[in-house]
Amino acid sequence: MIVILLYLTNFKNQPMEKLLQSVRISINDKLYVKDPESSNLGKRIIKESIIMIHEIGFESFTFKKLGTEIGSNESSIYRYFENKHKLLLYLASWYWGWLEYQLVFATNSIPDPSAKLDRAIEIMTRATEIDTAFTHIDEVMLNKIVINEYSKSYLTKEVDQENKDGYFVIYKRLVNRMSTMMTDVNPSYPYPSSLASSLLEGALHQYFLMDHFNSLTNCTAKNTPTEYFKHLVFHALKD
Amino acid sequence: MIVILLYLTNFKNQPMEKLLQSVRISINDKLYVKDPESSNLGKRIIKESIIMIHEIGFESFTFKKLGTEIGSNESSIYRYFENKHKLLLYLASWYWGWLEYQLVFATNSIPDPSAKLDRAIEIMTRATEIDTAFTHIDEVMLNKIVINEYSKSYLTKEVDQENKDGYFVIYKRLVNRMSTMMTDVNPSYPYPSSLASSLLEGALHQYFLMDHFNSLTNCTAKNTPTEYFKHLVFHALKD
DNA sequence: CAAATATAATAGTATTACTATCATATAATA
């Protein structure tokens, strides 16, 4: 299944950077009413909603406040997203798609399973840095939103239906990619999917603990989650 | 710090079971306006809120609906809890206090650090069973609430203030107990707190995945989370 | 039995999460 689309129009003689600029994260079109990438207003909705959710939290965030902030109207935002829950799902999907893109890009050419997994854990657990390829999205801020709000997007009574509707495909594919890499390192390890899901969920959680409950973690800026998870995963995969 | 209070009034000649019946989970009194254990209405609020949150989910749950359900008035419930967020914190604290009680009870007498940790992981990751000592609380249902809603109690903008106010002490102490047991098994392991927090959070998450995203876990009713976590923890603690 | 306390009933407020309608601005096309 192809989900990261490369729009390679007129790519001759274009430098690599320009090529990468045309990468686009493909997101389930049931998550929006109108594609926010298709207009200026749409991009402002994405850009400012990230800033606003980060600032005041998802609970206090409303379309009315967002409208005021971007000098637009509440009703116009409803033309892009049915409700803020779907906007959150959209933002999260974008984030996981962006991470997946980096994962595939960085590990594709590594033949050795252990070296590949090692690099993959780095990608999945490192501190987020800005990606200039997407000017209207602040990935650092989006990462913080995912840390603080992602769980709320699936801890709902509607999760089974929304899962059926494919709202979590990107995340699930990411976990499966990690799971496969673990199995490639040790085919007899009995819990690759559990370990992969623990890695993704756990990485978010460790960053949260660093910010708010530092007595519950040994991770710091120097002693990073990456080191903790590399140790954990490779020890688990040992016989 | 003593937090599990044993009210051992008139305990001579009482059988063990009766003794255990007088165990009480002590909860930060800032979490309620009036102690729900102190009256019949209070206990009904606790009992029915567990059932109702389990049934319709925390988002849809309101004090008005609860009032109708228990044949009482919305305003009366507000005399026990400021809002539903604090009620959730109360229920979660009770749950973790109850687990801590079992942990201490079951591991206290085990001298060997590995055997002790092994038993502790069992307590923390096993499927919940009903405890007849607390008639107004359905622990199986409460466990499901914790799985589905606990994250929402700390993924808020107020988390730092509420942490200062001691709303999470029981959970933190539980994580620390597990962390200490891990250090006792291997004093040179550099991430005992991270591993302990991963264990508690991860156990909830694996049960959630079993219910809603079974492709993301290898855990089943037969191949339990307990086995996964025992393998994970003891491998991590190996040199 | 009086007084204190707990609970119930009712009303009211600001905000949320929308839906609906109509007006206007901008872009596409004939």
Add this chain to the structure above:
DNA sequence: TATTATATGATAGTAATACTATTATATTTG
């Protein structure tokens, strides 16, 4: 250029939520 879609904005309205306040009525306790 005029016509016509289409996008956006402005305004209004609704049911529900999350409370607060007040008053009335039980129930418990001294």
